[in-house]
Amino acid sequence: MASIASRLSSRSLRALARRAPRAHAASFSLLARSPAAPRPSVQTLPARGVKTLNFAGSEEVVYERNDWPLAKLHDYFKNDTLALIGYGSQGHGQGLNARDNGLNVIVGVRKDGESWRQALEDGWIPGETLFPIEEAINRGTIIMNLLSDAAQSQTWPTVAPLITKGKTLYFSHGFSIVYKDDTHVIPPPDVDVILVAPKGSGRTVRTLFKEGRGINSSIAVFQDVTGKAKEKAVALGVAIGSGYMYETTFQKEVYSDLYGERGVLMGAIQGLFCAQYKVLRANGHSPSEAFNETVEEATQSLYPLIGQKGMDYMYNACSTTARRGALDWAPIFEKANTPLFEKLYESVKNGTETRKSLEFNGRSTYRQDLAKELKEIDDQEIWRAGKVVRSLRPDYKAE
Secondary structure, eight states: OOSSSOOOOHHHHHHHHHHOOOOOOOOOOTTOOOSOOOOOOOOOOOOOOOEEEEETTEEEEEEEGGGSOHHHHHHHTTTOOEEEEOOSHHHHHHHHHHHHTTOOEEEEOOTTSHHHHHHHHTTOOBTTTEEOHHHHHHHOSEEEEOSOHHHHHHHHHHHGGGOOTTOEEEESOSHHHHTHHHHOOOOOTTSEEEEEEESSOHHHHHHHHHTTOOEEEEEEEEEOSSSOHHHHHHHHHHHTTEEEEEEOOHHHHHHHHHHHHHTTTTHHHHHHHHHHHHHHHHTTOOHHHHHIIIIIHIIIIIHHHHHHHOHHHHHHTSOHHHHHHHHHHHHHHHHHHHHHHHHHHHHHHTTHHHHHHHHHHTSTTHHHHHHHHHHHHHTSHHHHHHHHHHTTSTTOOOO
């Protein structure tokens, strides 16, 4: 496709043959990262606060972090201890951000397990800010349950009796509450139950916070005993690094989240990438050309334009021939895929996706089984070609 995307020159390819580094083993850990860095200095952004905005004809309230400067945040939570249960992707990002924002945060994980080791690397101190799960819950006033969905279900019989009157139960996913018939997670009736769901991975939550930007998040209230549950959710959203927040419900959050992940965010995009790449290869195109026309141009040139100013802006940035073809084929793809997306949404709504997730993620061999599936993706020709193409980027760092 002729567009603004950069093309690989034959000179670059010859240079690559002389200097291409050996590929390092890929890490499948969501927590793969460098050792803990000093606390970041967050940039100051223009003043913005709560407002009502018109989203394509529908008015919605948006909460922005400027309504919660650090002094107000510290005063609001001065008598609280945030007990962060679980130190996976979200636990890592949210916990470090809340700590850097000056709140009293402790972490609860299985002692001497992998998450305990990762927490130690990030500066959490045993007996001071790092505890076994039960002790952390007993010490906390706001219990941030950031265990995996499967682990939340498995540990609930132990956790539930510790969620005593006056505490707040916090989630970042509506999964356990909405699918209670499968998870058996039913909160006690005398506590606030709230949700702050960052719209991105824990890595992104942390990275955007360190850049002074902040991720967008959704907030929801399942149970409001104190009459202050929503206010508390907004404040916690700011504390864990949100730039702005919008309201939803536990049910809508989990439906849209599971649907999106299986759709264009992850599942569908992998399927589309592979399908286009395979057709190009079957018609005699080289691996480098097939990858560039499928992935590299999309991620490095075109998708960023959509993120900046929308789809029409991206179309206008491309050639007249590219625009015509895209305009003609977009409705064809929409028509072909809509039934599939309807089937996917129903699978989310009726709990099929939940039961699949609980079964797989609850296996004793979960980590090994996942590593095997991810290794199969890593070994696909499209992504092996991609490693070489990425090594040609001027800002390339060895993987």
